[in-house]
Amino acid sequence: MKQIGNLMNILDTIGFNDPQKTRSDEQILETAVHTIQTDPEISRNGIAGLIQCVMVPKSGRIQKSAIELMSKFLQVFTLSYPDSDG
Numbered sequence: 001m002k003q004i005g006n007l008m009n010i011l012d013t014i015g016f017n018d019p020q021k022t023r024s025d026e027q028i029l030e031t032a033v034h035t036i037q038t039d040p041e042i043s044r045n046g047i048a049g050l051i052q053c054v055m056v057p058k059s060g061r062i063q064k065s066a067i068e069l070m071s072k073f074l075q076v077f078t079l080s081y082p083d084s085d086g
């Protein structure tokens with residue numbers, strides 16, 4: 001978790017959808033969820049927003065694997081968040 005001034009905290013999930021990755025997407029998600037569940041700042045203030053960056057090929061079309069990953073990302077964060085209707 002990296003704090004940027006008093007404006008926001010950023011949790012960078014490096015390695016999603018990386019063909020040369022050393023950790024699986026599931027391992028990366030588990031680490032991110034654990035960080036969210038144990039971070040006192042998030043426990044106190046909650047999550048104000050999520051931003052997910054994806055690489056778009058020259059064709060301009062987002063790959064199906066990236067869309068599936070976005071969906072999984074949102075599902076995991078929604079289901080793991082304490083106030084969710086999940």
